[in-house]
Amino acid sequence: TFFEIQNSADFKEVVQGIQSALKSSNDDRNGKWFTFMGGDRDDADYFVSTPFSKFADLDKDEDGVWQVYEKVNGKKKADELRAKFRSSVVDVWSYIYTLNKDLSN
Template sequence: MKTISLLSANFLLVIFAYSTFISTSAKAQESDKGFLLSISELTIKNGHDVQFREGVKAWKACYIENKGDWTWNMWRRVNGEGNVYILTSRMANWAEMDKTDESGKNCSDIARALINPHVETSEDNFARFMPDYSKAYPNSDQVLWVTSWQVKNGAKFREVVKQMSDATKQAEGSSRGFWYSYMGGSKDAADFFVATPFSNFAALDVDRDNVWDIYEKANGKEKRDQLQAEFRESIKDSWSYLLTREKELSHNPPAK
């Protein structure tokens, strides 16, 4: 994700101590319009990676010991500037932010002592899942190619992406990625992003038709050129990052 306005590293006490963005009930309560995703981007101080990782492991162990039921994924960005981790978790609705978690509170001293000192900057954002455009959850793959867009015309962007997704679903049985629309953010924030999963890095070497070729095979070159022009016209800026899931720093136990 692009670095936007940066919050104090003390927000980690919200995430790792109070776990405000919790709920295993999210999976059961998500509406047709899609769940909410909280996205916390952490830039780690130079030379502090090992200490940060050990701090998160210690907090996770404490949280599990206290029978906490919040689940999250921790991703590490493998390209771009800085040493960046991205923590994501799901909410069924905004009301979940009114909740607190006693298990997280019991581990707040660990977050304060072993995590916060190693974080240089942090940023918090929210996005809503777009199920009609996306692959079905859950995602068990370990690598994500994440492309973000700032757009000039959100309605046109959605329209084009929906046509592309529908063509891909028709050809392959499923969309290739998980689409999200950002909810608010700074003036530099993205408007949309898609996370395309891969089982591992080797899967990136597999040759396959791109989505424009798929659309052309179904609709012809003239329609492809027209849709591609509309897509480009709707976009202000775009960027991509490659992420890998950090299993030891994540918490996704099997459903009981």
């Protein structure tokens, strides 16, 4: 998932809060966060990548990150963090990439 940001400090605070909630709830999601350098002004600033070994893993029934955060920190804090997220983000979009083993080393 790609994120175009207007307030990087707030966005980082949101991501750190969610990551902390996931860790404290022993959630084993292994998303990796990346920062872009350079590119067009309308490009993403950050993206998170979560590898799956098969498409069926995408259908796993689990709480979303906001639900996990709310269970750990309560509804009031979850609503506050979600508002901070919304005000820090300009746009969010996603792609699914698949490994092409025939073209890879």
